[in-house]
Amino acid sequence: MKAMLGDTVVAEAPKEDLIQIEGNWYFPPSSVNDSLLEKSPTPYTCPWKGECQYFSVKNGDTLLQDRAWSYPTPYPTAFDRVGKDFSNYVAFWKDVRVVD
Template identity: 45%
Template sequence: MTKAVWNQAVIAEAAQEDIVVVEGNRYFPAAAVNGAMLRPSATHTTCPWKGVASYYDVVVGGQVNKDAAWYYPEPKDAAKDIAGRVAFWRGVTVAD
């Protein structure tokens, strides 16, 4: 199983075959993510080929990792494989 961990808490966990890798980032199915540890952020960025990304703060044990998770609510056709998926960075460890 592939896990996303921050502050010793498992934020997401999925079988390797359920993970989509794009540009070195592993995108977990939304159903594999513990939504209780995510808080919507006002941050948005734009990728020319994926579209507009929205972010979540990761919240564990009262500590906040700002914008540490992102997703594409409406990815462009070239990135349709990441629809309904969440990726992590900023100190979140993703490993098998």
């Protein structure tokens, strides 16, 4: 599967390597093009997943604020709920299309 911003591949991995949580596809950290992401200072803590790290996504010369996120150190109870360790996996907001 691919995470696409226009014609640019932001992340790519086999579907079996992704994790789906609450309708969002989370890509393994190694499958994400880090050069297109910039850490954002936007704070958020999910009640059951833990502290979130947002990223802005580069689209040419434009920086799309908070269009990606991950959970660097999820709550241990979240692993039970999801069924896998999703630490540092990255999900994307709707501007970034996830396609098969």
